[in-house]
Amino acid sequence: MNYILYAVPFFFVLIALELLADRWRGVSSYRLADAINSLSAGVLSTTAGLLTRTIGLLIYTLAWQQLAVFELSAEPLWVWLLAFVFYDFCYYWNHRLGHERNVLWAAHSVHHQSEDYNLSTALRQTSTGFIFGWIFYLPMAVAGVPPLVFLTVAALNLLYQFWVHTRHIPKLGWFEWLFVSPSNHRVHHAQNAVYMDRNYGGVFILWDRLFGTFQEELDEQPVIFGVTTPLASWNPLWANAQFYVALWRDAQRAESWWDRLRIWFMPTGWRPADVAAKYPQAKPDLSQFVKFDVPLSRGQQVYAATQFSLYVLAGTGLLALAAELSTAALLLGLAWMAGGLYVIGTWLENRPTARRLELLRLALNLPVVWLALQLGLLPELPLLWPLLLGYSLLSLVALYYTPGERSTVAVR
Ligand SMILES: [Zn+2]
Ligand SMILES: [Zn+2]
Incomplete structure (x- = not known):
C-alpha cells in the first residue's frame, strides 16, 4: 500500500489553506x-x-x-x-x-x-x-x-x-x-x-x-532560508545533481588519489588543500542575500502552472497504477516525467531554448504513448488518444499566444 498516494489530496488542500492564510495576513x-x-x-x-x-x-x-x-x-x-x-x-x-x-x-x-x-x-x-x-x-x-x-x-x-x-x-x-x-x-x-x-x-x-544539536529560533535572528552554495536554478534534475557534480569536479582536480577517494566521505564542505588553493570558493555574504528569481510574464506563469498541474496528475496516476506496471514501464514513465519536468524548469528560467524544448516535449508525447501501448507498458485507457490530441493542440495554441518576458537574465 502506498501511503503517500492517499496523502496527495491532503497535501494540496493544506497548501491551498496556507495560500489563503498568506492572503489573509498580507504576506507571501x-x-x-x-x-x-x-x-x-x-x-x-x-x-x-x-x-x-x-x-x-x-x-x-x-x-x-x-x-x-x-x-x-x-x-x-x-x-x-x-x-x-x-x-x-x-x-x-x-x-x-x-x-x-x-x-x-x-x-x-x-x-x-x-x-x-x-x-x-x-x-x-x-x-x-x-x-x-x-x-x-x-x-x-x-x-x-x-x-x-x-x-x-x-x-x-x-x-x-x-x-x-x-x-x-x-x-x-x-x-x-x-x-x-x-x-x-x-x-x-x-x-x-x-x-x-x-x-x-x-x-x-x-x-x-x-x-547537543538543538537550537531555538531567536527573535533577533530572522531565518534566511536556503543553502550556502545556492542552486540558482529551477531545474529539478540539476537540483539532484548539483553537489555530486561539485564533488566529482573537485575529485578530478585533486593531485592525490587519497584525496580523490576520501573527499566523498569527509565532513561537508571539505575540499582537498591543493584544489581549494587553486579554485577558491567565496563564502556568500548573508547581509547581501537576494533570492534567486527570473522575471516571467503573466502568460508564461499561467502556462507553466497549467502544464505542471498536468504533470502532478500524471505523477499521481503513475503512483496509483504502479503495482500493475512492469519495471520497463516504470522506467519509461520516470524518463518521461523527468524530461517534462526538466522542460518546465527551462521554461521557468526563461531560457532562449525553452520554446523549442516545449515544442519537442509536446511532439514527443504522441510517439512515447504509442510506443508504450505497443510494448504493452501502458494499459489501454478510455479516450486516451482524443484526450492526448486535444491536449497537444490546446497547448500549441496557448504556446503561440503566450507572450515572453524579454529579460532572460537571472536575478540573484
Ligand atoms: Zn525540512
Ligand atoms: Zn536536513
Missing part, C-alpha cells in the same frame, strides 16, 4: 517558480522511489530474515510504538550524517535548496537518498522489527514532517520540548551561521537535546 511565502521547483523535486523523488525503494526494502527484509535477534510480532501495540520511536532515532542519525558528510549532503541538500519556506518545501525531496539511506535503519531489522511495521512507521514519520514546513505557526510552548515543530524546523532550514546544522529530528526534537 510562495513564489510560483520556487513552488513548482520544489514540487517537481517531490514528483521526481516519488516516481523514482517506485523503482529505488525496492532496493532498501529488499536489504531490510533480508537483514530481518537473517539477523533478527528478537522475534517481534506485528500484533501488539507496544511493538508499533517502539518501532515509531526507534525509527525516529535512526532517522536522526541518517539526517545528521546527511548534513555532516559530503556524499550524503549531495543527496539530502535537495530538501534545503528552496529559499522560501512553505508546505511545498516539505515535498521537496531527494531522488538519491536510497543509495546510503538504508544503512541507518539496519538496527531496526536486527532488533526484529517486521518489514510491514518498518514501512508503516517510515511513512508516518515522513507524513508528520509535512505540517512543520510553514512560517504561519509560531512557537508552541511545551510542545517545542518534545516534538519537531514549525519553529524548530525553520531553524533547521536556515543558512544563518547560528542555526547551521541543528535540529535533525523527524518527529522528536528530544534527540537534538540529548545529542
Whole structure:
C-alpha cells in the first residue's frame, strides 16, 4: 500500500489553506517558480522511489530474515510504538550524517535548496537518498522489527514532517520540548551561521537535546532560508545533481588519489588543500542575500502552472497504477516525467531554448504513448488518444499566444 498516494489530496488542500492564510495576513511565502521547483523535486523523488525503494526494502527484509535477534510480532501495540520511536532515532542519525558528510549532503541538500519556506518545501525531496539511506535503519531489522511495521512507521514519520514546513505557526510552548515543530524546523532550514546544522529530528526534537544539536529560533535572528552554495536554478534534475557534480569536479582536480577517494566521505564542505588553493570558493555574504528569481510574464506563469498541474496528475496516476506496471514501464514513465519536468524548469528560467524544448516535449508525447501501448507498458485507457490530441493542440495554441518576458537574465 502506498501511503503517500492517499496523502496527495491532503497535501494540496493544506497548501491551498496556507495560500489563503498568506492572503489573509498580507504576506507571501510562495513564489510560483520556487513552488513548482520544489514540487517537481517531490514528483521526481516519488516516481523514482517506485523503482529505488525496492532496493532498501529488499536489504531490510533480508537483514530481518537473517539477523533478527528478537522475534517481534506485528500484533501488539507496544511493538508499533517502539518501532515509531526507534525509527525516529535512526532517522536522526541518517539526517545528521546527511548534513555532516559530503556524499550524503549531495543527496539530502535537495530538501534545503528552496529559499522560501512553505508546505511545498516539505515535498521537496531527494531522488538519491536510497543509495546510503538504508544503512541507518539496519538496527531496526536486527532488533526484529517486521518489514510491514518498518514501512508503516517510515511513512508516518515522513507524513508528520509535512505540517512543520510553514512560517504561519509560531512557537508552541511545551510542545517545542518534545516534538519537531514549525519553529524548530525553520531553524533547521536556515543558512544563518547560528542555526547551521541543528535540529535533525523527524518527529522528536528530544534527540537534538540529548545529542547537543538543538537550537531555538531567536527573535533577533530572522531565518534566511536556503543553502550556502545556492542552486540558482529551477531545474529539478540539476537540483539532484548539483553537489555530486561539485564533488566529482573537485575529485578530478585533486593531485592525490587519497584525496580523490576520501573527499566523498569527509565532513561537508571539505575540499582537498591543493584544489581549494587553486579554485577558491567565496563564502556568500548573508547581509547581501537576494533570492534567486527570473522575471516571467503573466502568460508564461499561467502556462507553466497549467502544464505542471498536468504533470502532478500524471505523477499521481503513475503512483496509483504502479503495482500493475512492469519495471520497463516504470522506467519509461520516470524518463518521461523527468524530461517534462526538466522542460518546465527551462521554461521557468526563461531560457532562449525553452520554446523549442516545449515544442519537442509536446511532439514527443504522441510517439512515447504509442510506443508504450505497443510494448504493452501502458494499459489501454478510455479516450486516451482524443484526450492526448486535444491536449497537444490546446497547448500549441496557448504556446503561440503566450507572450515572453524579454529579460532572460537571472536575478540573484
Ligand atoms: Zn536536513
Ligand atoms: Zn525540512
